[in-house]
Amino acid sequence: MSEKPTIEQYKAKITEQKFQAYKCIGCGVVITPPSGTCYGCGSSDMEWIDVSGKGTLVSFTVIHIAPDDFADEAPYYVAIIELEEGSRVTCRLDGFDPLKPEEISLGIPVVLTYITEESGRTYLAFKPE
Template sequence: MSEKPSVEQYLQNIQEGQFKAYKCVDCGMVIAPPSGSCYGCGSSNMDWTTVSGKGKLVAFTVIHIAPDEFAEEAPYYIAIIELTEGTRVSARLLGYDPLKPEDVKLGSNVKLEYETIESGKKYLAFRPV
């Protein structure tokens, strides 16, 4: 194992424009955000790996009442994306009108597109391909 996994490092990687997850050296399972042990086999033999940023939309919701940092952006989508590597992450969903959720299609292919908000913070966001 290269270093102890931390959500702080995961978020720092995102700020630097690097989407990385933890990968089990023993069974190959990819986990994001990182965990101290593999969800598949329980091994703690984990290391950082770069993630493709491609996946499928598996769930979404519209946020109408947002935390202060995002209050002026509401309404907006938050989605669960299943990455091609097999793990699932939550992220913003771009490219759809949040007042027309009927237009969003589960199973749609999506790709990573970082979103930088007014404060300069970068977040994971996905857009339909």
Template sequence: MSEKPTIEQYQKKIQDEDFKAYRCTSCGAIIAPPGACYSCGGTEMEWADVSGKGTLIAFTVIHVAPDEFQPEVPYFVAIVELEEGTRVSARLKGYDPLKPEEVPLGIPVVLDYEEAESGRNYLAFRPA
């Protein structure tokens, strides 16, 4: 059996632009952190490949951010429901954060990454 995925490994995969989710070994549900299954409460997980395709469910514009992100304001943070059924929070690219009224909910989006000024990668999605 492979090593149980950890949040540190999850974050490293994002840094390496190799996003994966978790699969609950009890019920098969695909989840992204935290480490307990949303469906059955199970805690035994294994890595799961995901398509990187999803639907934009919600978003907000960040105008006030922690120091690390301050140079990047304003920016979008979105909730995306992946084709596999789990939801993740990520940056939203392809729209002007000063014009949030132009962002249509329910649109198809695809996985991308965004490198912050710190050099750190973050999950991001852009219109499909």
């Protein structure tokens, strides 16, 4: 049985700009963020994997009024991306004006990137391919 992953490991990989997903060795299901149990088959035999960094924009919203810790970063996009590997991730969306969401189309191809804010926090992000 492999070591149980933690959300802290997941966040650390993003901070280091080395985003990885978690893959079930048994059935191949890819999970992000990691879980101790496979959603596909219930196995706990899983491993970190590199991903292609390619995905599709599934949904997004603009955060205008952020929680206090993130207030300086608003407005910003939060998006759901379906990775080429099949898993969906919540992340930032880069490459678009947060005041012009009407310019964004769902279903567009996107690629992995990162956003580092003035606070020093680094976020997982995707931008148009």
